[in-house]
């Protein structure tokens with residue numbers, strides 16, 4: 001049998017293809033291609049317009065059923081950790097923990113945080129051990145089946161102020177103080193909202209009566225909240241000497257709550273920076289490989305030349 005001969009036209013020399021690309025003429029193919037492209041463009045444009053219209057309609061409907069005129073929306077505050085590459089202010093996290101411990105923990109639990117979580121974030125290991133030892137934990141059962149109390153260890157979770165939600169309600173006029181572990185992720189506006197809530201208590205406007213045991217706060221849904229104003233100027237004395245103004249205290253506790261809800265915050269942004277740096281090297285490289293090296297391989301023509 002005669003051997004088949006396959007000639008690779010202009011694939012053998014990259015230069016040959018690059019220098020003489022005009023010799024390949026396919027006028028008919030070009031025409032059908034361009035008309036196809038035009039149709040595709042038209043369909044895509046129509047699709048895009050339809051999608052934009054639908055999104056606009058959905059947004060309008062969403063706005064019209066929202067009672068947004070009854071709520072005061074928190075402004076955007078310039079948090080030091082707001083930037084795409086900014087880390088949390090860890091001195092502020094540490095002060096925020098102090099605020100939580102001395103003020104908020106009287107009513108609010110943070111049941112998803114353990115003392116050991118503070119190590120390397122706001123406190124050293126020794127400090128965390130001392131903090132943990134200040135609490136008493138019910139443990140057991142022991143060999144005789146009895147529960148017993150012991151001093152806390154870094155692996156223990158933050159102690160709860162109330163044994164159960166019913167006890168919490170009973171002590172707060174029927175209002176349940178929510179767990180604060182994930183509160184900044186659980187409310188629209190995040191730390192902006194919590195900051196505004198803590199600093200936004202004021203006299204109710206004329207004509208608005210607030211029931212006994214509730215407090216007027218324009219940022220809270222319904223404007224009457226069951227939490228008495230928890231912070232004011234000099235509500236505590238910071239161990240690092242920072243003046244404890246009301247806004248400073250609110251800002252610190254919000255930074256702490258952001259860390260609590262998102263302990264991976266700094267790591268996430270560091271990963272993002274690494275990704276950006278990796279992409280800055282990888283994307284030009286990929287562009288070069290695709291456009292200038294691989295395109296030659298891709299556009300070469302392999303033809304079958306029958307034996308004579």
Ligand code: HEC
Nearest residue numbers: 103104106107172175176177178183194225226227230253
């Ligand atoms: C005296 C008890 C008490 C203290 C102290 C207290 N809170 Fe509250 N907190 C409550 C109660 C009760 C509610 C529930 C209010 C309601 O549902 O009407 C609440 C609700 C909240 C809410 C949720 C509001 C919402 O949108 O549902 C946040 C956030 C909050 N507190 C933060 C704090 C922070 C931060 C501190 C510490 C600076 C603190 N609280 C101190 C009793 C307290």
